[in-house]
Structure formats: structure tokens, C-alpha cells
Amino acid sequence: MRQSNTYIVIFTLITTVFVGGTLAVTSILLGPQQAKSIEYDTKSQILSAVMQLSDKDDVLGIYERRIQSLVVNYKGEEVTTDSKGQPLVAEKVDVSKNYKLSREERLLPVFKYMSESDPNKVEAYILPLYGNGLWDRIWGFMALGEQLETVKGVSFGHKAETPGLGARISDDPVIAERYQGKKIYDDKGKLVSVSMVKGEKGEPLDEHHVDGMSGATMTGNGVNRMLMEYLTCYESYFKKVKSQRMAGL
Amino acid sequence: MSTEVAEEKVVKKSEALLSKRRKKLVADPLNEDNPITIQVLGICSALAVTVKMEPTIIMALGVTFTIVFSNLLISLIRNFIPNRIRIIVQLAVVALFVTLVSEFLKAYNYPMYKVLGAFVGLIITNCIVMGRLEAFAMGNKPYDSILDGFGSGLGYAWIILAVSFFREFLGSGSILNFKVFQALGIPYVNNGLMVDSIGAFMILAIIIWVQRTKTGYVEQ
Numbered sequence: 001m002r003q004s005n006t007y008i009v010i011f012t013l014i015t016t017v018f019v020g021g022t023l024a025v026t027s028i029l030l031g032p033q034q035a036k037s038i039e040y041d042t043k044s045q046i047l048s049a050v051m052q053l054s055d056k057d058d059v060l061g062i063y064e065r066r067i068q069s070l071v072v073n074y075k076g077e078e079v080t081t082d083s084k085g086q087p088l089v090a091e092k093v094d095v096s097k098n099y100k101l102s103r104e105e106r107l108l109p110v111f112k113y114m115s116e117s118d119p120n121k122v123e124a125y126i127l128p129l130y131g132n133g134l135w136d137r138i139w140g141f142m143a144l145g146e147q148l149e150t151v152k153g154v155s156f157g158h159k160a161e162t163p164g165l166g167a168r169i170s171d172d173p174v175i176a177e178r179y180q181g182k183k184i185y186d187d188k189g190k191l192v193s194v195s196m197v198k199g200e201k202g203e204p205l206d207e208h209h210v211d212g213m214s215g216a217t218m219t220g221n222g223v224n225r226m227l228m229e230y231l232t233c234y235e236s237y238f239k240k241v242k243s244q245r246m247a248g249l
Numbered sequence: 250m251s252t253e254v255a256e257e258k259v260v261k262k263s264e265a266l267l268s269k270r271r272k273k274l275v276a277d278p279l280n281e282d283n284p285i286t287i288q289v290l291g292i293c294s295a296l297a298v299t300v301k302m303e304p305t306i307i308m309a310l311g312v313t314f315t316i317v318f319s320n321l322l323i324s325l326i327r328n329f330i331p332n333r334i335r336i337i338v339q340l341a342v343v344a345l346f347v348t349l350v351s352e353f354l355k356a357y358n359y360p361m362y363k364v365l366g367a368f369v370g371l372i373i374t375n376c377i378v379m380g381r382l383e384a385f386a387m388g389n390k391p392y393d394s395i396l397d398g399f400g401s402g403l404g405y406a407w408i409i410l411a412v413s414f415f416r417e418f419l420g421s422g423s424i425l426n427f428k429v430f431q432a433l434g435i436p437y438v439n440n441g442l443m444v445d446s447i448g449a450f451m452i453l454a455i456i457i458w459v460q461r462t463k464t465g466y467v468e469q
Contacts, residue, residue: 003333011330011334019345026348026349026352027352034352034355037355037357038359159366163420
């Protein structure tokens with residue numbers, strides 16, 4: 001009886017329905033909490049480009065008060081609806097999906113970090129970054145000062161860089177600190193980005209270079225490519241903001 | 250199937266909740282029949298998640314939870330499982346509990362979910378879990394199966410925790426993210442070998458060496 005085909009089919013059906021049902025119910029019940037966790041994680045990553053967050057900080061509150069977000073395209077124009085005509089939310093734009101598109105097609109979120117005292121004054125522009133490290137993808141956020149020339153801070157993340165070597169881009173706070181105060185334009189106004197050099201000498205470098213990570217040159221190259229790529233994407237937007245400011249808008 | 254019948258006759262005599270035999274079910278996998286060091290199962294995750302102690306603790310809890318509950322469920326339905334599809338049923342049960350662990354982690358500890366990522370899902374392929382289902386839960390009563398699963402889970406847990414302790418201590422100079430050497434003011438250069446999986450192999454080998462010297466276990 002227990003070995004008959006009918007019994008096996010019925011047993012399989014019951015098992016499938018039970019396992020599938022349990023998982024479906026769990027997924028639905030935990031869905032809202034998962035969405036909240038992901039939102040918290042995204043927002044704390046964005047904020048960590050401009051401030052040191054601790055566990056006690058009310059991340060969602062600070063985000064609500066200080067961040068205004070928008071989405072732009074490669075030409076620097078603001079985009080408000082997606083291809084289906086739905087309103088766009090900058091926090092929901094999937095940077096990794098857009099990375100696969102050509103530069104012209106990408107949706108580029110901008111998170112404006114507003115001044116505490118004057119809610120209309122931008123203190124920093126936070127931009128998402130995405131690219132490939134040595135083993136797998138890397139990502140991050142870069143905060144530029146209100147003049148859009150000086151780096152205010154960066155935060156990096158990675159999926160599988162070598163622990164203790166390339167993984168330092170997110171584990172070692174010193175790496176992010178090195179970027180602070182560096183300039184992304186040269187004297188002639190050409191976009192040069194900030195690059196990590198090969199080797200770690202601890203010597204002071206000019207304003208377009210930061211010290212490298214010993215043993216992680218390939219990860220460093222990935223970071224350099226990622227910064228250049230995204231700063232290029234946002235260049236038209238930077239120009240637009242500057243010309244609007246000049247015009248006194 | 251004949252062994253199953255014979256065993257049930259033995260259990261029919263009333264037995265203490267924690268009789269000597271049952272204590273052995275929990276204690277054996279901790280040392281003499283350890284899933285990692287003696288049976289040499291679950292090595293993959295013992296290398297992959299033991300760079301730091303914090304993810305290791307989560308992994309140990311996840312695996313223990315999975316073994317205990319899969320053992321329980323399989324043991325409860327062991328007399329209804331058709332022999333020809335038993336492996337796939339075991340797999341479905343393991344996958345159920347592993348996915349539950351993964352979903353809960355995603356909801357309540359998202360940073361850890363990101364660190365452990367694929368490794369939680371890979372508990373499904375951890376031979377320790379399937380091994381216990383096939384070798385024990387298929388032929389034993391639920392309560393014994395829980396004890397057996399708990400023992401194997403703890404046996405796995407203490408080994409990976411020991412490995413991760415030495416790897417984090419020597420490789421990152423910290424214990425549970427607390428920078429020990431910095432706090433003590435001792436200059437210490439992190440040992441890069443320890444953050445690599447080679448370091449895990451070495452520590453695991455030393456643990457096996459010490460253990461086999463003490464128990465006198467020799468592979469036949």
C-alpha cells in the first residue's frame with residue numbers, strides 16, 4: 001500500500017501543499033517587516049555617506065527631516081515618472097538594474113542632504129554608486145559638498161571582496177575617511193574623479209588621489225572605475241545645478 | 250524495516266525522560282561522534298562562515314534549529330513516507346525550515362542576512378542535516394529524534410564557534426568585533442592567512458588532531 005503509485009502521488013501532493021502553504025503564509029506575514037528592514041538599511045547607507053551613524057540613532061527620523069530625493073537622467077533633467085507612467089521614488093530605484101543599461105537610459109537618483117537650520121539649503125548631494133570589484137559587485141554612496149566639487153564623504157559596500165584586503169572598503173573606516181576633502185574637478189574644470197593609487201605608503205597625496213589598499217589593487221581599480229562611471233553620469237546634472245545657482249534660482 | 254520493529258519493542262519499556270541512552274544521543278555528537286571532526290561533514294560551511302564570530306553564531310543557531318525541527322517532522326511522519334521518495338521528502342522538509350530561517354533573518358536581522366546571504370540557503374545542502382534524517386529520524390521516535398538533532402547541532406556549533414574564535418582573534422585581532430589588541434595597547438599585525446579559508450583548514454586540522462589524540466579515534 002505504502003509503495004503504490006497512487007499513494008506516492010497523494011503523499012507528494014499533500015507534502016507540496018503543506019510545504020508551499022507554510023512558506024507562502026510566512027512570506028506574506030513577514031513581508032511588511034522585511035520591507036521595513038530593507039528600507040532602514042538603504043536609508044542608513046545613504047546617511048552614512050555624510051555622518052557616522054550609531055545603533056541608537058533614529059535613522060528614519062533623520063532621513064525624513066534631512067533628505068530630499070529626486071531622480072535625474074543622463075542629461076541632468078529631472079524624471080518624475082517611469083516608463084509605465086508610474087510616479088518614481090528615488091529610494092526604490094534599483095541602481096543595480098540601471099547599471100546594466102546604457103548611460104543614456106539609466107535612472108539616476110539624487111539624495112539631497114538639507115541643512116539643519118535652513119530646510120531649503122542643500123548641504124550635500126549624495127549619489128549612489130555601483131560597479132564591479134575583484135570577485136563580485138561593489139556599491140556605495142558618495143556625498144559631494146554644496147559646490148559639487150569637494151567630496152564630503154563616501155560609504156562603500158561589497159558582496160564578496162577578499163576579507164581583510166578588498167573588504168576593507170566597507171570594514172575599515174580609514175578608507176572612507178581618506179576620500180574626505182578630495183576634489184573631483186581639476187584646475188581646468190575637467191572631471192577627473194578621485195582615484196586610489198596602487199600600494200599603501202601613507203604619504204600625503206594630491207587632491208585627486210587617495211592612498212591605496214595594500215594587497216587589494218584590483219578592488220581599488222574597481223572602486224576607481226565605479227566613481228568615474230557614476231560621476232560621468234551625473235556630470236550634466238552638476239552643470240545644471242551650478243548654472244541654476246549662478247542664475248540665482 | 251526489521252530493525253525498526255525491533256527498536257520499537259525496546260522503547261516500549263518506560264524510559265526516563267533523560268535516561269542514559271538519551272543523554273548519549275546528545276553527548277555523543279559533541280565529541281566521540283562529532284559531525285565535523287569525526288564524520289567530516291559540513292566542512293564547506295565550517296570554512297565559509299567562520300571569518301567572524303557573529304555570523305558564525307547565527308549560522309550555528311540556524312543549523313541547530315533546522316536539524317532539530319527537520320528531525321522532529323520526519324520522525325513524526327516516518328511511517329507514512331513512501332520508501333521510494335524518502336530522500337526528496339527529506340529534502341523538502343529541510344528546505345522548508347531553512348527557508349523559514351532565511352525569511353526570519355531577512356525580516357529581523359537584515360545586516361546579518363546580507364553577510365550570510367547564500368550560506369543560509371546552503372544549509373539545505375549541509376550533509377549533517379540530511380545525514381541525521383536518513384540515519385536517525387527515519388527509524389526513531391520523535392522525542393529521541395529531537396535529542397539526536399540537538400546533539401548534532403551542538404556538535405556542529407561548538408566546532409565552528411571554536412574555529413571562528415581563533416580566526417577572528419588572529420585574523421582581525423578582535424573577539425565579537427571588540428578590538429582586543431587595540432584595547433590592551435599591544436601592537437598586533439593581523440594574520441591574513443586566518444581570514445582566508447586556508448586558516449580555517451589549519452585550525453580545523455589542529456582541533457581534529459588534539460581530539461583524536463585524546464579519544465584515540467583512528468579511521469579504519
